Each structure stands twice: as structure tokens, then as C-alpha cells.
Amino acid sequence: MGASGTPARSLGLVETKRVVLFTEDNPLVLDSGETLAPVEVAYETYGERSASDNNVVVICHALTGDANAAGHHGDPTHPGWWDTLIGPGKPIDTDRLFVVSSNLLGGCQGTTGPSSINPATGTPYGLQFPLFTVSDLVKVQRALLAHLGITQILAAVGGSLGGMQVLQWALDYPDEVGHGIAVCATARLSAQNIAFSAVARAAIMNDPDFADGNYYATGKGPDHGLSVARMMAHITYLSEESMRQKFGRRIQDREEPRFDLGVDFQVESYLQHQGKVFLDRFDANSYLYLTRVMDYFDLFADAELVRSQLAKVKTKFLVLSFDTDWRFDTSHSRGIVRTLTAHRVPVTFREISSPHGHDSFLLDVPEYHKTVSAYLDHALAETV
Amino acid sequence: MRADHDVIASLVPSGARVLDLGCGDGSLLDELIRRGADGLGVEISDEGVLACLQRGVPVLQDDIDKGLDDLEDDSFDIVIMSLTLQAVHHPALVLREMNRVGRKSIISFPNFAHWRLRAQLAASGRMPVSPLLPYTWYETPNIRLCSIKDFEALAHAEGFTVEERILINEGGAREGAITQRAGNLLAAGAVYLLSR
Numbered sequence: 001m002g003a004s005g006t007p008a009r010s011l012g013l014v015e016t017k018r019v020v021l022f023t024e025d026n027p028l029v030l031d032s033g034e035t036l037a038p039v040e041v042a043y044e045t046y047g048e049r050s051a052s053d054n055n056v057v058v059i060c061h062a063l064t065g066d067a068n069a070a071g072h073h074g075d076p077t078h079p080g081w082w083d084t085l086i087g088p089g090k091p092i093d094t095d096r097l098f099v100v101s102s103n104l105l106g107g108c109q110g111t112t113g114p115s116s117i118n119p120a121t122g123t124p125y126g127l128q129f130p131l132f133t134v135s136d137l138v139k140v141q142r143a144l145l146a147h148l149g150i151t152q153i154l155a156a157v158g159g160s161l162g163g164m165q166v167l168q169w170a171l172d173y174p175d176e177v178g179h180g181i182a183v184c185a186t187a188r189l190s191a192q193n194i195a196f197s198a199v200a201r202a203a204i205m206n207d208p209d210f211a212d213g214n215y216y217a218t219g220k221g222p223d224h225g226l227s228v229a230r231m232m233a234h235i236t237y238l239s240e241e242s243m244r245q246k247f248g249r250r251i252q253d254r255e256e257p258r259f260d261l262g263v264d265f266q267v268e269s270y271l272q273h274q275g276k277v278f279l280d281r282f283d284a285n286s287y288l289y290l291t292r293v294m295d296y297f298d299l300f301a302d303a304e305l306v307r308s309q310l311a312k313v314k315t316k317f318l319v320l321s322f323d324t325d326w327r328f329d330t331s332h333s334r335g336i337v338r339t340l341t342a343h344r345v346p347v348t349f350r351e352i353s354s355p356h357g358h359d360s361f362l363l364d365v366p367e368y369h370k371t372v373s374a375y376l377d378h379a380l381a382e383t384v
Numbered sequence: 385m386r387a388d389h390d391v392i393a394s395l396v397p398s399g400a401r402v403l404d405l406g407c408g409d410g411s412l413l414d415e416l417i418r419r420g421a422d423g424l425g426v427e428i429s430d431e432g433v434l435a436c437l438q439r440g441v442p443v444l445q446d447d448i449d450k451g452l453d454d455l456e457d458d459s460f461d462i463v464i465m466s467l468t469l470q471a472v473h474h475p476a477l478v479l480r481e482m483n484r485v486g487r488k489s490i491i492s493f494p495n496f497a498h499w500r501l502r503a504q505l506a507a508s509g510r511m512p513v514s515p516l517l518p519y520t521w522y523e524t525p526n527i528r529l530c531s532i533k534d535f536e537a538l539a540h541a542e543g544f545t546v547e548e549r550i551l552i553n554e555g556g557a558r559e560g561a562i563t564q565r566a567g568n569l570l571a572a573g574a575v576y577l578l579s580r
Contacts (some may be wrong), residue, residue, distance in 0.1 A: 341459065342456045348444070
């Protein structure tokens with residue numbers, strides 16, 4: 001049951017739209033000073049805009065998400081990545097809210113990224129694609145909103161890398177974001193987090209088919225490396241307890257182990273499958289760039305800058321973590337809370353109990369959904 | 385508005401940055417924010433936190449017995465703890481943390497030396513139950529009961545100065561009829577305004 005009191009339903013069939021937001025004449029100027037054009041963005045919208053435009057919610061996706069956050073593209077058994085949270089009668093209630101969800105800059109699901117054609121060469125950018133920052137990701141989302149005629153947002157919402165963008169939104173555009181909901185996010189990666197990124201990138205870049213990132217024309221890519229990267233990342237998204245429950249030491253499709261070096265345990269088979277299906281929807285270069293964006297993100301690094309930035313921020317925050325998340329554990333969320341509170345930015349914080357680790361933010365965890373629902377309910381009521 | 389909240393609110397200057405420890409459903413903070421304060425709550429219970437969310441009162445879900453590590457020194461003008469001291473495991477630690485993060489503290493608590501409680505214990509030989517301490521001994525969250533004298537000794541030991549003491553009755557309202565000297569015997573509870 002959503003905050004509006006109606007039973008939760010699916011958005012049903014939705015479609016991804018595309019728009020070119022930056023052109024040769026009006027290029028995207030990145031944090032680095034480099035320019036990029038054209039920049040096309042894939043996005044979806046759900047729900048209806050209110051007459052006063054007070055109900056706009058921006059969804060920021062995590063490392064491997066896309067514009068299709070909710071509803072489906074023809075197969076109801078494959079809904080969008082945040083369909084548990086977004087839809088009619090759901091915590092992000094599309095009966096009352098207008099939701100904008102776009103694919104990130106540097107991604108590979110319709111928004112310009114390393115697999116897009118470089119107009120200077122007529123071939124895909126590959127590693128010629130410029131490095132960018134979380135601020136750049138937000139800049140592109142803001143350009144999309146400007147294209148839609150939106151200048152104020154009720155809330156920016158995201159988990160993991162999505163939550164990092166939510167924080168950046170408020171710092172970069174302190175007057176434009178009413179509320180920020182950052183779920184299992186961080187203000188900076190730890191050494192362990194960066195280490196995982198480094199191993200993932202090494203797996204990709206050391207794959208003989210990586211070809212310095214110019215694999216698009218060869219007919220084969222660094223599939224082995226990318227699937228290993230995904231397998232390893234997937235381990236960090238689950239908790240030990242959830243893996244124990246899901247797989248234990250069970251053997252795949254047999255009663256007795258084979259005692260060989262192939263895929264024998266269920267957990268091996270699962271990871272292999274996850275690695276394989278990932279190849280169909282993700283580009284290795286995008287993986288390199290987006291993990292690097294996360295590594296370099298350090299929102300509160302400069303204390304003086306943060307003081308002046310946070311003094312201007314009008315955003316109120318909801319910061320949530322999960323007790324079994326060890327990818328971005330609760331200490332990351334507490335770090336965010338500590339800095340925001342020290343600068344008098346209103347924050348509500350909860351550590352939600354869930355067995356599912358980092359992945360909890362994508363799942364239907366009742367206490368989590370109740371929290372988001374109650375928060376947005378009040379946020380919307382406050383504007384009318 | 386709860387009578388004891390009314391007493392506390394009268395001690396909070398408008399525009400103050402206020403922290404409320406054990407803020408429950410956020411009703412006191414809601415009122416203080418309405419009066420111009422900038423407020424943050426800390427609450428351990430799921431129900432309390434959800435009620436705060438529904439009111440739009442900022443709240444950190446946390447256990448104050450573990451300290452206030454997420455809050456910086458001197459980051460609040462006033463730290464409030466209303467009828468919660470008797471339910472914490474480590475009152476001395478909590479007082480120390482209040483003193484660290486806030487310039488002033490407001491603490492209210494039930495007085496276990498109130499004559500009515502003394503009389504109940506003496507007459508019936510059983511643990512007293514009162515409007516401010518409404519639970520039976522085996523289900524009470526109130527595990528650190530103290531008298532006004534006890535509290536003042538601890539506050540002093542933790543380096544607090546008593547700026548103001550308001551005696552309250554069993555309904556939590558200001559007790560006007562009794563003298564300060566007789567407070568430990570005649571008042572059902574007290575609200576203290578403390579500074580360093």
C-alpha cells in the first residue's frame with residue numbers, strides 16, 4: 001500500500017525517449033574543462049506533472065542502471081531496476097509524483113558514453129572518451145530537466161552511486177532541490193572500495209580482447225574480463241548471510257560434487273550466470289569510466305569549500321543504510337550525516353535491518369519502503 | 385501540548401539550534417520548530433522515528449547509550465532530554481555527551497524520592513507506580529531511577545552548573561505550590577536548565 005492509500009500496481013508498458021542536449025555549438029563543458037558534443041540522453045518519465053510543478057522527482061541510477069527504472073518494455077517479468085519502489089501506490093507514488101529517470105553520462109544504455117561515435121573520428125570513442133565527475137553526471141541530468149522546462153525538483157533519489165549524485169545535486173544546485181534521499185551511499189570510497197574497483201578494471205584491461213578499449217570493430221570484446229568484474233562486484237552486493245541462505249554449499253544440478261575445477265557449487269553457477277547476462281547489457285569501457293568516477297568522488301574533501309557550499313544548501317536529506325551492507329556500510333552513511341549535521345543541514349537517518357546486503361536498496365524491504373513513503377508524503381504535503 | 389513539554393519550551397529561546405535526545409514521536413521538536421527553533425531529534429524506536437518522518441521532523445535513529453559520535457562539539461545551543469534519563473543504561477556518559485555537543489542542556493526526569501512513591505513503597509512494600517512512572521517493575525523501561533538530590537550530585541560531578549530548576553507535578557506541569565527546598569520530597573519530577 002502506498003502513501004496515497006491505493007494498492008501498489010505496476011506502471012505497465014513504458015518507453016525510453018532520447019534527446020540531444022548538447023551540440024557542437026553548445027557543448028557540455030566538463031569539470032576538467034574538456035568539452036563533449038553531441039551528448040544524447042536516454043530518459044523515461046512516469047506520472048503527471050502538477051500544475052505548480054511541485055511534484056518532480058529525479059531518479060539517479062547506480063553503477064549499472066539505466067533509464068528504465070520502473071514499468072517494463074514489453075515483458076512484465078522484466079520490470080525496471082527500481083520497480084519495487086516506483087509506481088502507482090508505491091513509495092515513489094506515480095499517482096502523485098512526476099518521475100524523471102535518465103541513463104548516466106558515460107553509460108551505455110542510450111546516453112552518450114565511450115561506445116558512442118566520436119564525431120572527430122567517425123568511430124567509437126573508446127578510451128578517447130574524456131574522464132568526468134559526479135558533478136558532470138548531475139550537470140547532464142539538470143540539462144535534461146531544463147529541456148523538460150523544470151527548474152525546481154521536489155526530491156532527488158538514488159542508491160549507491162545514485163546516492164552520491166543526490167548529494168552532489170544539492171551541493172551544486174543548492175536552491176533547486178527540496179529533498180535528497182541517499183540510500184547506502186558514500187561521500188568517499190574507502191581503500192577497500194577502491195581496491196574492488198581496481199581489480200574489476202584490471203580484469204577488463206588485462207583481457208587480451210580489450211585492445212586498448214578499441215574492441216568495438218573487432219567483433220569481440222573483453223567479455224572474460226567484464227564478466228569476472230561483474231562476478232566479483234556481485235559478491236560485494238550480497239551479504240554473507242544472504243549467500244548462505246541462497247546457496248549454502250549446495251551443488252548445482254547434482255547430489256554429489258564432481259570434484260573437478262569446473263562450476264560445481266550453486267554459488268559458482270549463479271555468479272557465472274550473472275557475469276554472462278551482464279555482457280548483453282553492458283559495455284566494458286563504460287564500466288571502467290563509471291567505476292573511476294566513483295573512485296575519485298570525495299564530496300567533503302575540502303573543509304572550507306564544504307562550509308561555503310553547505311551554508312547555501314536548502315535541501316533536506318533522508319540518509320538510509322542497511323545493517324548487512326558491507327560494500328558501503330553504515331559508517332559511510334554516518335559520515336554523510338556527520339558532515340551535514342555539523343553544517344546545520346536537516347537530516348533524517350536510519351539504519352534499516354535487512355539480510356540482503358548492499359542490494360537491499362533495490363529490494364522490497366518493508367521498513368525501508370515505509371520510511372521513503374512517509375518522508376515523501378510529508379515532503380509533498382509541505383509544498384501545497 | 386504535553387505539560388512537561390510546555391515547561392521545557394519556555395526555556396528554549398526562539399531561533400535556538402536544538403537537539404532532542406529520545407525525542408519519541410517528535411511532538412516537542414515539532415512545537416519548537418514551529419516557534420522558530422532549528423531542531424534535530426535522536427530516537428531509537430521504529431515507531432517514534434516513523435512518527436517524526438510523518439511530521440517532517442529531522443531525526444537520527446540511534447542509541448544514545450552509545451554516545452553521540454555523529455555530532456560535533458558545541459554544535460547545538462540546547463540539548464534536551466525529556467523524561468528519558470531514567471531509561472538509559474549509562475546516564476553519566478549521556479550527560480557528558482550532552483555537555484560536549486550543546487552549550488546548554490535541559491533535562492527532565494521523575495523524582496523517585498517523591499513522597500507519594502516513598503509512601504507507596506513503605507505502605508505496600510511493593511515497587512511504586514505513578515503517572516510519571518506508570519510501568520510495573522518487570523516491564524518498565526525505567527531502569528535508572530533517581531531522586532532530585534541524586535541527579536544534582538551527578539550533574540555537579542559531570543561539571544554542570546544549575547541555571548534553573550523547575551519542579552513539576554505528576555501531570556508534568558509546573559509545581560507552583562511548594563518551596564524549592566522541599567522539592568526532593570514534594571515534587572513528582574523536575575526540569576533542569578544546565579550550563580557548563
